[in-house]
Amino acid sequence: MTAHRLLVAITFILFSLSNMSFASGDGEWNDPTEGKAFFPWVWDDQLKPTIVQGFDETGARIIVGGLMASAAAGTQDDKLFEYTQNHHIMSDSWEQLGGFLGSGGPGVVLALSQLWWDQPGGLQSFRAMLLTTVTHVTLAASINRQRPTGDRGWSWPSGHTSNAFAIATSMAYSYGPWVGTASYGVATFIAASRISAQVHWLSDVVAAAALGIYWGRASALVTESQKKNTTMIYPVPIDGGLLVQFSKDF
Numbered sequence: 001m002t003a004h005r006l007l008v009a010i011t012f013i014l015f016s017l018s019n020m021s022f023a024s025g026d027g028e029w030n031d032p033t034e035g036k037a038f039f040p041w042v043w044d045d046q047l048k049p050t051i052v053q054g055f056d057e058t059g060a061r062i063i064v065g066g067l068m069a070s071a072a073a074g075t076q077d078d079k080l081f082e083y084t085q086n087h088h089i090m091s092d093s094w095e096q097l098g099g100f101l102g103s104g105g106p107g108v109v110l111a112l113s114q115l116w117w118d119q120p121g122g123l124q125s126f127r128a129m130l131l132t133t134v135t136h137v138t139l140a141a142s143i144n145r146q147r148p149t150g151d152r153g154w155s156w157p158s159g160h161t162s163n164a165f166a167i168a169t170s171m172a173y174s175y176g177p178w179v180g181t182a183s184y185g186v187a188t189f190i191a192a193s194r195i196s197a198q199v200h201w202l203s204d205v206v207a208a209a210a211l212g213i214y215w216g217r218a219s220a221l222v223t224e225s226q227k228k229n230t231t232m233i234y235p236v237p238i239d240g241g242l243l244v245q246f247s248k249d250f
Contacts, residue, residue, distance in 0.1 A: 066210020
């Protein structure tokens with residue numbers, strides 16, 4: 001799945017949410033847009049808060065650290081490419097698997113499944129994927145770095161790797177270190193497969209990893225802020241009557 005197709009797929013799926021209901025994470029079923037017009041909901045409630053909350057001190061450190069790490073990795077680009085020309089890092093079948101897993105399709109399927117049983121987690125993954133893809137397309141088209149084989153551009157940063165790390169970061173924030181460790185392992189495998197297949201430089205995947213981590217974290221911050229603003233009023237049966245209980249997360 002190309003970056004353009006991934007953008008279209010994510011937008012179409014989010015648009016479909018305006019007429020569908022999914023699990024809210026606490027077992028209830030509701031419309032995530034809460035009746036709000038689709039595009040204002042996407043911008044006001046999903047993308048804008050992610051952009052604003054993500055650019056804090058930690059976010060800035062991720063960006064700067066990623067750029068510095070990519071620059072350092074760039075000094076080894078030629079050496080690693082030469083090595084891959086003479087040695088097989090992984091077999092063709094493993095390279096193809098890595099290409100498939102990072103193509104965007106599996107990530108979309110994963111986020112859709114999350115919407116079914118964990119709506120906040122699913123929306124979090126979609127936000128991370130969408131903003132990562134938009135940033136990748138913008139950077140790759142603007143810089144248009146040539147691939148190691150020189151047959152085409154759009155090399156820096158790696159789209160497959162950035163989406164893989166965005167999903168991994170989202171999963172880590174949603175489900176803890178065990179799931180996060182496994183997800184980051186898959187993302188690292190995808191990055192290595194892109195180098196082994198000679199479609200990306202080492203510095204491409206290093207920058208992409210930072211990009212994915214940045215947006216994955218930013219999206220998770222929005223989920224946390226939405227939870228903190230949750231107010232619940234519900235009846236509780238007691239002996240001889242009914243108690244109305246009020247709960248607010250801070």
